[in-house]
Amino acid sequence: MDRIRIVGGAPLNGRISISGAKNAALPLMIASLLTSETLTLENTPRLADVAQLKRILGHHGAEVTVEGRRAAQDPFLGDTVRLTAAEIVDTTAPYDLVSKMRASFWVIGPLLARMGEARVSLPGGCAIGTRPVDFFLTGLASLGASIDIDSGYVVAKAPAGGLIGGRVVFPKVSVGATHTVLMAATLARGETVIENAAREPEIVDLADCLIKMGAKIEGAGSSTIRIQGVNALSAARHSVLPDRIETGTYAIAVAMAGGDVLLEGARYDLLESAFDVLVEAGAEVTATNEGVRVTRNGHGIAPVTVTTAPYPGFPTDLQAQLMALACRGKGRSTITETIFENRFMHVQELARLGARIHLDGDTATIDGVEKLTGAPVMATDLRASVSLVIAGLAAEGETMVNRVYHLDRGFERLEDKLSACGATIERVAG
Numbered sequence: 001m002d003r004i005r006i007v008g009g010a011p012l013n014g015r016i017s018i019s020g021a022k023n024a025a026l027p028l029m030i031a032s033l034l035t036s037e038t039l040t041l042e043n044t045p046r047l048a049d050v051a052q053l054k055r056i057l058g059h060h061g062a063e064v065t066v067e068g069r070r071a072a073q074d075p076f077l078g079d080t081v082r083l084t085a086a087e088i089v090d091t092t093a094p095y096d097l098v099s100k101m102r103a104s105f106w107v108i109g110p111l112l113a114r115m116g117e118a119r120v121s122l123p124g125g126c127a128i129g130t131r132p133v134d135f136f137l138t139g140l141a142s143l144g145a146s147i148d149i150d151s152g153y154v155v156a157k158a159p160a161g162g163l164i165g166g167r168v169v170f171p172k173v174s175v176g177a178t179h180t181v182l183m184a185a186t187l188a189r190g191e192t193v194i195e196n197a198a199r200e201p202e203i204v205d206l207a208d209c210l211i212k213m214g215a216k217i218e219g220a221g222s223s224t225i226r227i228q229g230v231n232a233l234s235a236a237r238h239s240v241l242p243d244r245i246e247t248g249t250y251a252i253a254v255a256m257a258g259g260d261v262l263l264e265g266a267r268y269d270l271l272e273s274a275f276d277v278l279v280e281a282g283a284e285v286t287a288t289n290e291g292v293r294v295t296r297n298g299h300g301i302a303p304v305t306v307t308t309a310p311y312p313g314f315p316t317d318l319q320a321q322l323m324a325l326a327c328r329g330k331g332r333s334t335i336t337e338t339i340f341e342n343r344f345m346h347v348q349e350l351a352r353l354g355a356r357i358h359l360d361g362d363t364a365t366i367d368g369v370e371k372l373t374g375a376p377v378m379a380t381d382l383r384a385s386v387s388l389v390i391a392g393l394a395a396e397g398e399t400m401v402n403r404v405y406h407l408d409r410g411f412e413r414l415e416d417k418l419s420a421c422g423a424t425i426e427r428v429a430g
């Protein structure tokens, strides 16, 4: 299995091109199941999760083809993916496909809306908490679906004549449940109102694409989304939003290693809360015509106090990376995780590099150290893995990050992007 080898100490200088967002590309691809016509998605990142979802959509009958990327112009330019689900050939999403990736569970929304039935295995995904699906089930039930659990599968059936618009009130903000009910409601009869909807930019991106396909949606990006169901959706072309978590990750890497990097194609407006924290930590962050420029020269890293929250709050998907940065802070930082109850798997691995972190329930107290020292490490989820890369960039000597397949789920050619900016980092095949 491949590993990533890093020798720390070099600052980062240059340009990093930001890819299309994993967490936007996945629901957008799933939305292709809502129509028999072709959905064309530009700027789709090359990631293991995207490849896995291609397999899942293929299982349901979608033909997925990739128009070649213009590699000669920009090796990081995203793929244009064409998805055509002319017919749904199977409404069951089996365990062996769904268990590898949580977002694949979301096919339940389009399958149920278009075919009137779906049988979908309970999902897998990053090991960061129990991650139940109760909001999805009550949400779909509010659109008239009957729901049963049978041998690890959710069996959902729409009433005769299809789903019926309804009022869905989520008890807690859920990105996945909002995506799923939003997709299902586009083909339901009448009006659906989603209250306490997730406001993440990826929800807005999905809604924008659904609107291009003919859906009638108002309020995406706010807590209340209104959908008027239509009879059918049609072909559309849409460009996937830039990845704000990849953006934040490289911004934190620059804050950690020092240097001056232009994050090309990044959107400042998608990540203001995290940029505010980085400025507090001593980085300079500037929105430019080409993206976002991040620098840290001369100053040390100041400690931070941060609590993760749904958008527009500080994202849980940057919590591990920020913790790596705080390990080199001059003083005590506090990071509270409010979204997932078990998202601290990076703590014991950061400790291998010399970090001093104390965990108490949902709060980590980090006492910054003068130096981190390279070591072999291994992470059990995507963002935890990249936090170890960030720590390795500032550690003395060699850090070897094992189980790289987690990184490949969410970061496109991470080692190439960082080494182009002067980091000593390489993939070791094995």
Ligand SMILES: CC(=O)N[C@H]1[C@@H](OP(=O)(O)OP(=O)(O)OC[C@H]2O[C@@H](n3ccc(=O)[nH]c3=O)[C@H](O)[C@@H]2O)O[C@H](CO)[C@@H](O)[C@@H]1O
Pocket (backbone or CB within 6 Å): 022, 023, 024, 026, 102, 103, 129, 130, 131, 132, 133, 134, 135, 136, 137, 172, 173, 174, 175, 176, 177, 316, 317, 339, 340, 341
């Ligand atoms: C592919 C994708 O986009 N993944 C993102 C998505 O995950 P995902 O959509 O799985 O996360 P949710 O927003 O649903 O989870 C938020 C919280 O709600 C809870 N919950 C959720 C659904 C449910 O039915 N019942 C329930 O209790 C979860 O356990 C969690 O505590 O949003 C998370 C929160 O921003 C991000 O960390 C993930 O990167």
Ligand SMILES: C=C(OP(=O)(O)O)C(=O)O
Pocket (backbone or CB within 6 Å): 023, 101, 102, 103, 125, 126, 128, 317, 382, 383, 410
């Ligand atoms: C938790 C994540 O992914 P998933 O929801 O697919 O497990 C993530 O992107 O950080």
